[in-house]
Every structure is written in structure tokens, then in C-alpha cells.
Amino acid sequence: MEGAALLERLTAGATALGQRSGEIGGAGPERLIWRAATIRDVRPETPSAKTLLLGVPGWRGHLAGQHVDIRLTADDGYQAERSYSIASAPEAGQVELTIERIDDGEVSPYLTLDAMRGDMFELRGPIGGYFTWDARHRQPLLLVGGGSGLVPLMAMLRHHRAVRSRTEARLLLSARTQADILYRDELEALESDEVAVHITLTRGAPPPGWSGWSRRIDRAMFEEIAPAPEEQPSIYVCGPTAFVEEAARLLVELGHEPATIRTERFGPSGG
Numbered sequence: 001m002e003g004a005a006l007l008e009r010l011t012a013g014a015t016a017l018g019q020r021s022g023e024i025g026g027a028g029p030e031r032l033i034w035r036a037a038t039i040r041d042v043r044p045e046t047p048s049a050k051t052l053l054l055g056v057p058g059w060r061g062h063l064a065g066q067h068v069d070i071r072l073t074a075d076d077g078y079q080a081e082r083s084y085s086i087a088s089a090p091e092a093g094q095v096e097l098t099i100e101r102i103d104d105g106e107v108s109p110y111l112t113l114d115a116m117r118g119d120m121f122e123l124r125g126p127i128g129g130y131f132t133w134d135a136r137h138r139q140p141l142l143l144v145g146g147g148s149g150l151v152p153l154m155a156m157l158r159h160h161r162a163v164r165s166r167t168e169a170r171l172l173l174s175a176r177t178q179a180d181i182l183y184r185d186e187l188e189a190l191e192s193d194e195v196a197v198h199i200t201l202t203r204g205a206p207p208p209g210w211s212g213w214s215r216r217i218d219r220a221m222f223e224e225i226a227p228a229p230e231e232q233p234s235i236y237v238c239g240p241t242a243f244v245e246e247a248a249r250l251l252v253e254l255g256h257e258p259a260t261i262r263t264e265r266f267g268p269s270g271g
């Protein structure tokens, strides 16, 4: 199906969902029930990414790093499902999703270009227990994100800030250009004795005055910023599959135990 036609179907479906939200629910573990989520607000993040602030009646909270599945239904019954990480800290008490547009994608263009305050779709979750971080974990934290792979890591950093954690946290973020850096102002504000933010830009010449790196992630970066393997850091890597595999390979090469490296791949998730 052509993108424009699908967008029309999904837009119509979101409205239809609003009219029949009373039907949502069902048997099974509570976190796997489809719930009606309403977009309360939309926050632009970059030219290609937006954050949707959602109202989800019955939401019982989440852990930093978890994700949700969302389901869009068109008038004719066509459905599309995708996974999105929760960007907000558990302490925020609400679900925020940051979606980066993939131009030839089916769902992300709808969520970033068409979806607006008041629109509804179905959501289930929170999902995932492996790729989560709790501030009670005291080992140094190393977060490695590629593009929108920053989203669940941001939930961890927001959690870190919300509970005033003294755990040492380091972020290595790979973004295409400076304009593509998600949560840029917030990342700057997070820099502190406990949190170090390192960014590398991978496309084109870096902007004048850029003090970060401008190349793909490599061994030298990890040698410079990663805690030593003996410190047994908790490591979280998230992003496109190739990025995740390369980061994990480099970390193992540097002596980190594979079991200490948690990975999440943002490959295609539709069925």
C-alpha cells in the first residue's frame, strides 16, 4: 500500500478508535491488555522526531528502559503494530514516547506528521525486564545510544536525576548531525559530577565550535570514556542493529564480560 493512502487509513482509524475505546481490554496479564491512549500533547524534538505525551487510564507505572507496543487501526480494520521505548522517567507518572520519522516507513510518518493532541490509539505494556535500570544498582553506568536508541537510555538518565542518584553515569551518543541530537538542551543540563555526556556526529562536517567527536563509534572512544572492566559497569547499548553489534563487539574486545552488556535493537518491529 502506498504511504499516503495508508496514512489516510490510519488517520481515519485513530478517530474511529476514539469512538469505540470502550471496547478495549481483554483477558491476560494486565500489562498485556490493550488500553486506549490519548495524545495529551506533542513536543517537537528535532526536524524528524517528536515526543508524544500520552494519557493512559489505568497505567500502573514502568521501569526505566521498558517499552510499549502501540496498535493503530484503520476504518476498514487494517492494523499496524510497532514498539516504542518509554522516554519518561518512572517518577514522571506518565508515558512519553519519542518517535523518529523513517521517511519510507508505515507508522512513524503518521506519528510524527499527522498525530495530534486528542488523537487516540491502542497501547499495551510496559514490556521488558532485561533492558531496565534501577537507581538501586550501584555499579557505574555506561549508556551507548545510536540515534533514537537514546530514548530508553534517556529514561534511565531521567530516573537517575529524579532520584538524585550518585551512581556514576556516562553516555556515548552517536547522532547523524547536531540537529538530529534528541533532548539536546536537557543532555547539556544533565552534565554534572555524576553524569558525563559524550557525543559523536557521523554525517558531514561538524558545525563550527563542535567539541565532540565526528566519526563512527570506535575502540578509541570506549578506551577514553568507558569504565574499566574491573569496575564491572552496567552497560546498556541501544540503536540500529548494526550499531548495537559494533558497540557490543568493541566492548567485549576491551575486556567487558558479555553478560554485563545489555542490548536492545531498534530494527523493524512490525508484523
Ligand SMILES: Cc1cc2nc3c(=O)[nH]c(=O)nc-3n(C[C@H](O)[C@H](O)[C@H](O)COP(=O)(O)OP(=O)(O)OC[C@H]3O[C@@H](n4cnc5c(N)ncnc54)[C@H](O)[C@@H]3O)c2cc1C
Binding pocket: 067, 082, 083, 084, 085, 086, 098, 099, 100, 101, 102, 104, 105, 106, 107, 108, 109, 148, 151, 152, 240, 264, 265, 266, 267, 268, 269, 270
Ligand atoms: C523494543 C523497540 C523499541 C523501539 N523504540 C523506538 C523509539 O523509542 N523511537 C523510535 O523512533 N523507534 C523505536 N523503535 C523502532 C519502531 O518500532 C519502528 O520500527 C520504527 O518507528 C519504524 O516504523 P515504521 O512503521 O515507520 O517503518 P516500517 O514501515 O516498519 O519500515 C520502513 C523501512 O524502514 C526500515 N526500518 C524500520 N525500522 C527501522 C529503524 N528503527 N531504523 C532504521 N530503519 C528501519 C525497514 O526495514 C523498512 O525498510 C523501537 C523498536 C523496538 C523493537
